[in-house]
Amino acid sequence: MRATAPAPTVDRSGPSVPDPLYLAAGLAVAVAVTVATRAIPFAVADALRGSALLADLARWMPLGVVVILVVYCLAQIDLGDVSGATARLLGVGVTVGMHLWRRNGALSILAGSITCVALLNL
Amino acid sequence: MLLDQAPTTPRRRPAAGAASGLATAAAEAAPVWIGVGAIGVGLGVLSVGSGFPWWFSPLVSLVLFAGSAEFLLIGMWAVGAPLVAVGTTTFMVNARHLFYGLSFPLRHVRGRLGRAYSVFALTDEAYAMLGTKEARELSSGRILWTQAGTHLSWVGGSLVGSLLGASLLRGVQGLDFVLTALFIVLALDAFKAGPDRVGLVVAVAAGTAALVLFPGAMMLVAMVAFGAAMVVRHHAGHRARPDRRPLGAVGA
Numbered sequence: 218m219r220a221t222a223p224a225p226t227v228d229r230s231g232p233s234v235p236d237p238l239y240l241a242a243g244l245a246v247a248v249a250v251t252v253a254t255r256a257i258p259f260a261v262a263d264a265l266r267g268s269a270l271l272a273d274l275a276r277w278m279p280l281g282v283v284v285i286l287v288v289y290c291l292a293q294i295d296l297g298d299v300s301g302a303t304a305r306l307l308g309v310g311v312t313v314g315m316h317l318w319r320r321n322g323a324l325s326i327l328a329g330s331i332t333c334v335a336l337l338n339l
Numbered sequence: 340m341l342l343d344q345a346p347t348t349p350r351r352r353p354a355a356g357a358a359s360g361l362a363t364a365a366a367e368a369a370p371v372w373i374g375v376g377a378i379g380v381g382l383g384v385l386s387v388g389s390g391f392p393w394w395f396s397p398l399v400s401l402v403l404f405a406g407s408a409e410f411l412l413i414g415m416w417a418v419g420a421p422l423v424a425v426g427t428t429t430f431m432v433n434a435r436h437l438f439y440g441l442s443f444p445l446r447h448v449r450g451r452l453g454r455a456y457s458v459f460a461l462t463d464e465a466y467a468m469l470g471t472k473e474a475r476e477l478s479s480g481r482i483l484w485t486q487a488g489t490h491l492s493w494v495g496g497s498l499v500g501s502l503l504g505a506s507l508l509r510g511v512q513g514l515d516f517v518l519t520a521l522f523i524v525l526a527l528d529a530f531k532a533g534p535d536r537v538g539l540v541v542a543v544a545a546g547t548a549a550l551v552l553f554p555g556a557m558m559l560v561a562m563v564a565f566g567a568a569m570v571v572r573h574h575a576g577h578r579a580r581p582d583r584r585p586l587g588a589v590g591a
Contacts (some may be wrong), residue, residue, distance in 0.1 A: 226530050226531075233494045235416065235417070235419040235488065235501065239419060240395075240416055242414075242420060242422055243412070243416050243425045244398075244399060244402065244403065244416075244526050245456045246422050246425050246426045246429070247403055247405075247408065247425055247426070247429045248402055248403050248413055249426075250401060250426050250429040250430060250433065251404075251405045251408065251433050251436075251536075252458075252459060253535050254434055254436040254437050255433075255440060255458050255459065255461045256432045256440070256458050257437060257440070258436075258437050258438065258439065258440030258441045259440040259445060259458060260443075261440070261441065262440060262441050269573070270570065270573050271571070273569065273576075274441055274442060274566070274569055274570075274573070275441065275442035276533065276535075277535060277538045277569045277572070278438060278441060278442045278470075278566070278569065279398070279442060279466075279470045279471040279529050280471070280526065280530060280533065280535055280538050280539065280542065280565075280567075281450075281538050281541065281542040281545075281565045281569065282438065282439070282466065282467070282470070282528040282542075282562065283467050283471060283525045283526040283529055283541075284539060284542035284543060284546065284567060285524050285542050285545065285546045285558065285561045285562060286374075286463060286467060286522040286526075286535040286558075287523055288517070288542075288543060288546030288547060288550065288561070289521045289546065289550075289557060289558055289561075290522055290546070291519070292546075292550050292557070295497075296431065298533040301513075303515065303567070305513070305516060305519070308513075308516050308519070308520065309519065309520075309523065312519075312520040312523050312524065313523060316523070316524050316527050317527070319401050320341065320528075321364060321366060322367055322524045322525075323369065323370055325523075326370040326371070326517060326520040326521055326523050326524055328521070329346065329516070329519075329520040330514070330516050330517045330520050332369065332514075333516040333520075334512070334513045334514060334516065337379050337513035338512055338513070
């Protein structure tokens with residue numbers, strides 16, 4: 218990692234950047250924590266290997282996780298912004314409709330996204 | 340799915356070439372890569388706007404690769420937040436990953452280096468695209484290319500956003516919708532593969548309750564609640580119907 222970051226010479230209107238040592242340490246902390254949250258469950262899964270509980274979790278978790286991700290995304294829609302919300306909800310409708318019709322993931326994602334992006338940028 | 344869990348699968352499918360892994364990965368993931376790249380542009384714009392040099396957000400995206408955490412951390416680093424706060428926030432935002440490794444199909448990835456990268460790059464998108472697949476649909480190449488393509492798009496988007504800066508803010512709106520569409524498609528596919536009504540209802544309930552009660556930590560609370568409910572479901576099911584194999588069970 219580069220320890221000698223050039224000091225910002227151009228002073229924009231933005232705030233000045235903290236010193237490189239702090240940033241390196243801050244980044245290292247964030248990376249360590251993130252890698253730990255991603256790696257630890259594999260150790261847990263190893264310990265539980267062959268258990269009926271792990272088999273049940275492996276069967277039930279994927280659907281639950283993506284459903285929660287959908288709920289999260291839908292909750293981000295700002296209903297106060299009527300045209301924005303309309304575009305996104307129509308995008309959701311097109312995505313679902315196209316997927317139930319053709320069952321082609323890439324096609325459904327493209328159709329829904331194009332609908333949403335087109336309406337938002339009209 | 341149970342077949343997935345067999346600890347050792349002695350016969351491996353003939354190794355698909357790297358190129359075919361890329362083609363399979365791209366066939367599903369290309370729209371996601373575009374969306375992730377677009378969100379990365381937003382990160383780059385934010386980073387430069389916060390006073391960081393152009394190379395900072397691409398570097399963070401390369402070594403951290405954690406979308407929502409990066410958006411928060413850029414703001415925290417810019418004001419010199421204490422390292423303890425940096426660590427705590429990162430943990431709260433990324434703790435949902437604690438559930439992904441329990442069922443991520445890492446056993447299909449060949450080589451120590453490949454497996455290490457796969458764990459490092461285990462994002463929401465990677466879990467959503469790969470954790471929901473049947474074993475026969477997965478190859479080492481497909482898994483690694485799906486993750487590497489997402490990673491590359493994220494770094495590339497950050498770089499573009501950093502270099503072009505705010506002029507892109509007036510660009511195309513709504514590209515982040517790609518991720519909403521992705522999760523919808525994957526939820527429909529996962530339900531079709533194993534129509535688990537109980538799981539669906541519990542997940543929607545956990546998500547909705549978490550939104551109302553803990554809007555600031557919705558994902559984490561919802562995942563914990565859902566995971567806990569599934570542990571209870573497992574124990575309840577075993578007491579009540581010890582020999583019942585739920586939907587979609589192939590083996591055992």
